[in-house]
Amino acid sequence: MSELLGVAVLGAGHMGADHIRRIDRVVNGARVAxxxxxxxxxxxxxxxxxxxxxxxxxxxxxxxxPGVRAVLVASPGPAHEEALxxxxxxxxxxxxxxxxxxxxxxxxxxxxAEARLGRRLAQVGxxxxxxxxxxxxxxxxxxxxxxxxxxxxxxxxxxxxxxGFTSAMVVNSSVSHEIDAARxxxxxxxxxxxxxxxxPSSHAPADLLDPQFVLFETAQGALVxxxxxxxxxxxxxxxxxxxxxxxxxxxxxxxxxxxxxxGGAHQEVAQDYLVRFADAYDREVxxxxxxxxxxxxxxxxxxxxxxxxxxxxxxxxxxxxGGRVAVExxxxxxxxx
Numbered sequence: 607m608s609e610l611l612g613v614a615v616l617g618a619g620h621m622g623a624d625h626i627r628r629i630d631r632v633v634n635g636a637r638v639a640x641x642x643x644x645x646x647x648x649x650x651x652x653x654x655x656x657x658x659x660x661x662x663x664x665x666x667x668x669x670x671x672p673g674v675r676a677v678l679v680a681s682p683g684p685a686h687e688e689a690l691x692x693x694x695x696x697x698x699x700x701x702x703x704x705x706x707x708x709x710x711x712x713x714x715x716x717x718x719a720e721a722r723l724g725r726r727l728a729q730v731g732x733x734x735x736x737x738x739x740x741x742x743x744x745x746x747x748x749x750x751x752x753x754x755x756x757x758x759x760x761x762x763x764x765x766x767x768x769x770g771f772t773s774a775m776v777v778n779s780s781v782s783h784e785i786d787a788a789r790x791x792x793x794x795x796x797x798x799x800x801x802x803x804x805x806p807s808s809h810a811p812a813d814l815l816d817p818q819f820v821l822f823e824t825a826q827g828a829l830v831x832x833x834x835x836x837x838x839x840x841x842x843x844x845x846x847x848x849x850x851x852x853x854x855x856x857x858x859x860x861x862x863x864x865x866x867x868x869g870g871a872h873q874e875v876a877q878d879y880l881v882r883f884a885d886a887y888d889r890e891v892x893x894x895x896x897x898x899x900x901x902x903x904x905x906x907x908x909x910x911x912x913x914x915x916x917x918x919x920x921x922x923x924x925x926x927x928g929g930r931v932a933v934e935x936x937x938x939x940x941x942x943x
Contacts, residue, residue, distance in 0.1 A: 612639030612673035617681030618652035642668035706911025713912040730911040737886035739857035753851030778918035841875030909942035
């Protein structure tokens with residue numbers, strides 16, 4: 607198929623604007639056909655200089671725009687359910703940023719809607735599955751060379767949290783990537799969550815519980831811990847160490863440039879996720895475009911998106927209660943078996 611895949615990008619904020627740039631300048635086989643954002647000025651700025659793109663304030667108008675054959679959802683999480691259901695009604699393939707839908711009930715409605723179609727249309731944007739280091743770790747664990755996984759030790763640090771960021775969002779937004787990564791790396795569902803709350807950092811905004819220490823239990827007896835600290839003040843750091851019966855493997859240490867000059871040396875520290883995972887985002891979107899043009903849907907499913915939301919929801923209850931909370935998942939439809 608030689609015709610470029612026309613993509614409607616919903617959302618022109620930090621993430622959406624980066625995806626618009628990526629489709630226009632980096633990815634092969636696709637073009638930005640439409641952009642939708644309630645802020646018309648922001649949408650026009652993100653689409654500036656792109657030939658043949660139309661700008662809209664309404665999702666439906668963008669989905670129905672000439673040339674649109676696929677959708678990339680990068681709007682705020684609460685708007686995702688409506689966008690996904692609208693794409694399903696039109697039979698349009700979708701790449702949806704995480705969280706797929708923040709609330710587990712809404713995420714389950716998306717699962718049920720796609721299951722009724724009898725075929726997959728959506729991929730969820732858990733881009734760590736496309737990061738070369740995570741891919742290598744997954745391959746190593748699947749090979750069995752290190753024996754049965756016993757524990758995952760994870761670190762997730764940000765420079766600062768955006769305005770309005772809440773203690774619950776530390777779990778259901780920041781840690782959602784670790785939730786999916788743990789399920790994927792281990793091939794197991796997460797069954798219970800405990801959240802410990804050390805004394806907040808003096809760098810954290812008032813009333814924000816930051817950092818947090820999140821402990822997950824899995825269906826086959828492994829443990830996953832996540833140190834999440836979203837106001838470090840110094841950089842964006844993501845690490846993961848798998849401890850197994852016959853060895854361990856750690857990723858996340860060697861992805862930055864080390865600079866040596868007269869009198870010293872220093873290693874650069876990424877300042878946000880768009881820098882640290884730039885290659886993973888490029889690979890993710892290129893993979894989605896290639897699969898879509900071939901009539902296939904690959905990558906994380908809406909079931910993965912639902913499971914992440916359900917685990918995160920249990921995590922927020924654990925944060926609020928101070929106790930261990932079991933994760934409750936609905937029955938998995940055959941489509942995602």
